[in-house]
Each structure stands twice: as structure tokens, then as C-alpha cells.
Amino acid sequence: HQARQQGHGHALYTGGRDRECARRLALIGDLHRAIDAGQMRLYCQPKARLANGELCGVEALVRWEHPQRGTLWPNEFISLAEHSGLISPLTDWVMQAAFRQSYVWRQEGLSVPVAVNLSARDLRDPKLIERVRNHFATWGADAGDIQFELTESALMQDPQGSLECLHRLKDLGSALFIDDFGTGYSSLAYLQKLPVDAIKIDKSFVQDMLSNNDSNVIVRSTIDLAHDLDLEVVAEGVEDRAGWEHLSAQGCDVAQGYVISEPIRAEAFAAWRSERARKTPTH
Ligand code: C2E
Ligand code: MG
Ligand code: MG
Ligand code: MG
Numbered sequence: 001h002q003a004r005q006q007g008h009g010h011a012l013y014t015g016g017r018d019r020e021c022a023r024r025l026a027l028i029g030d031l032h033r034a035i036d037a038g039q040m041r042l043y044c045q046p047k048a049r050l051a052n053g054e055l056c057g058v059e060a061l062v063r064w065e066h067p068q069r070g071t072l073w074p075n076e077f078i079s080l081a082e083h084s085g086l087i088s089p090l091t092d093w094v095m096q097a098a099f100r101q102s103y104v105w106r107q108e109g110l111s112v113p114v115a116v117n118l119s120a121r122d123l124r125d126p127k128l129i130e131r132v133r134n135h136f137a138t139w140g141a142d143a144g145d146i147q148f149e150l151t152e153s154a155l156m157q158d159p160q161g162s163l164e165c166l167h168r169l170k171d172l173g174s175a176l177f178i179d180d181f182g183t184g185y186s187s188l189a190y191l192q193k194l195p196v197d198a199i200k201i202d203k204s205f206v207q208d209m210l211s212n213n214d215s216n217v218i219v220r221s222t223i224d225l226a227h228d229l230d231l232e233v234v235a236e237g238v239e240d241r242a243g244w245e246h247l248s249a250q251g252c253d254v255a256q257g258y259v260i261s262e263p264i265r266a267e268a269f270a271a272w273r274s275e276r277a278r279k280t281p282t283h
Pocket of ligand 3: 179180200202
């Protein structure tokens with residue numbers, strides 16, 4: 001109330017914050033039921049090789065179809081889930097959906113690795129490896145069918161613990177990606193120790209690289225750094241042809257972004273893929 005008496009601007013700000021708090025609390029309540037109520041949806045976004053346009057996998061991205069609020073994006077509920085003890089069931093839902101989709105594609109003769117995002121909390125869960133193993137067993141998946149993405153900042157919350165967890169995940173054979181690279185302040189010494197296969201350059205740098213020289217330098221040095229460490233490099237948030245051409249000229253390996261496709265419902269992917277093959281027969 002003190003802030004409210006200090007002037008109009010503060011009153012608006014405080015009111016906005018109260019409303020935001022109330023909204024978040026209500027969402028936490030709803031999230032408890034949402035998973036069992038079948039309100040989560042699996043979307044996937046394709047990745048393609050810059051050298052030849054070939055599809056090389058999809059990233060699994062979750063959406064929440066809220067009965068009153070419409071479709072919610074992860075930025076509205078992932079951190080809520082992390083802070084209210086609901087991230088494990090949510091990650092399990094996404095893994096189950098991703099493994100299931102991968103199974104369906106294998107039945108249809110499609111070979112499309114699916115990358116699942118893990119959160120910082122998942123990395124700290126002593127049962128994570130057992131959970132992942134169970135999904136592999138249930139769906140008869142091979143290590144090459146499923147990949148995992150871990151953000152650089154999640155790893156840096158507990159560098160030593162993350163390193164151990166990554167080794168145990170890597171023992172299962174799946175490819176591991178460092179996500180949102182460039183935003184998490186890891187050191188070269190630390191990176192060198194991580195048993196990962198690829199680095200994903202954060203989309204904030206990719207989206208800026210043609211207009212901002214600092215971002216361009218970061219993109220270019222990340223590509224060189226990754227290659228020096230024998231890692232592949234993926235650019236996320238590639239929105240147009242100009243970005244694609246620029247990254248290709250810099251020697252980046254893989255692109256993900258609207259220039260290829262927005263995230264689409266997992267069930268719609270096979271049709272999207274055939275349509276793309278029809279339009280660009282060489283890919
Ligand atoms: P991310 O893993 O870095 O995923 C890429 C995000 O960039 C996605 O946002 C995607 O829709 C968006 N994107 C892709 N291409 C473009 C583009 O060309 N331009 C722009 N402007 N954006 C693009 P989304 O789906 O909203 O997900 C946001 C973040 O939420 C993800 O970032 C990921 O960290 C997290 N997330 C999503 N699904 C899950 C999940 O199942 N589990 C966990 N733990 N986190 C998830
Ligand atoms: Mg990701
Ligand atoms: Mg990413
Ligand atoms: Mg990102």
C-alpha cells in the first residue's frame with residue numbers, strides 16, 4: 001500500500017504485480033490437474049542441415065491448452081512448474097509423449113530423432129536416469145531415437161552435479177545438446193569436460209546477428225569454439241533466408257527456426273514433411 005500512495009505510476013505497477021501474482025497462483029492450482037486432465041500438447045519443430053537442407057530431427061516443445069485461457073506457451077508455466085514441484089510430472093508427460101511419437105514414426109518408417117528439454121530440477125533428481133530408462137524400455141526406443149537438451153544456465157546452477165548427471169545420461173547413449181548457449185556464463189574449461197554432442201546458439205544472438213556486430217561476433221566465435229571442441233553447432237531462431245545464408249557461410253551445421261517451420265502439432269509433422277519433400281525434391 002505504501003507504493004500505491006507514492007503516485008500513479010507506482011499504483012499501476014503494484015496493481016499489475018498483484019494481478020500477476022494472483023494469475024500465477026491460479027495457474028499453479030490449474031497445473032496440478034492439467035496433466036492428468038489431458039491438457040498438455042506436444043509440438044515439434046524441425047531442424048535442418050545448412051549444407052543441404054536435409055531434416056535431421058525435431059525438438060519437442062510443450063504447450064498447455066488451458067480450458068479458459070487458451071493455449072499457453074512454456075514461458076508462462078515451465079518456471080511455475082519448477083517452483084511448485086510439478087516439473088517432474090510435466091517432464092514425464094513430455095518424455096512419454098515424445099517417446100510415443102517417436103514410436104509411431106518408427107512404425108511409419110520415419111527416422112526422426114526427437115530432442116526433449118530437461119530442466120534444472122530434472123538434473124538434480126536422483127531418479128532421472130531411472131525415469132529415462134523406463135521410457136526407453138516402455139517404447140523400445142534406441143539411443144539414437146531420443147536426444148536431450150539442457151540449458152547452459154541450468155547446468156551452471158550446479159556445475160559439478162550437472163557434470164555427473166550428464167555423464168550418466170550420456171551412458172544411455174543419447175545425443176546431448178547445450179541449449180541457449182551464450183546466456184549461461186560457462187567457462188571453456190567446464191565446456192571441455194561436458195560429455196555433450198552439440199551446442200545450440202541462443203536465438204537472441206541469431207536474431208540480432210545481421211544488425212548487431214556484437215551478436216554477430218558471438219555467433220561466429222561460438223561456431224568456431226564448438227568446432228574446436230569437436231562439437232556440432234545448431235543455430236536456433238533462424239527466421240529468414242538471409243539468416244540461413246549467413247549461418248551457412250559461417251560454417252554452422254544445423255538450423256532451427258521459422259525459416260524451416262514454426263513448432264507444429266506432433267501429429268501434423270509427417271504430413272508437413274511430405275509436403276516439404278514435394279516442394280523441394282532435392283531435400
Ligand atoms: P528452447 O528450448 O530454446 O526452444 C526454442 C524456442 O524458440 C521455442 O519457444 C520455439 O518456439 C522458439 N522459436 C523457434 N524458432 C523460432 C524463430 O525462428 N523465431 C523465434 N522468435 N522463436 C523461435 P517455446 O516453444 O516458447 O519454448 C520456450 C522455452 O521453453 C524453450 O526454449 C525451452 O527452454 C522451454 N521448454 C519448452 N518445452 C519444454 C519442455 O517440455 N520441458 C522443459 N523443461 N522446457 C521446455
Ligand atoms: Mg531446447
Ligand atoms: Mg534452445
Ligand atoms: Mg532458447
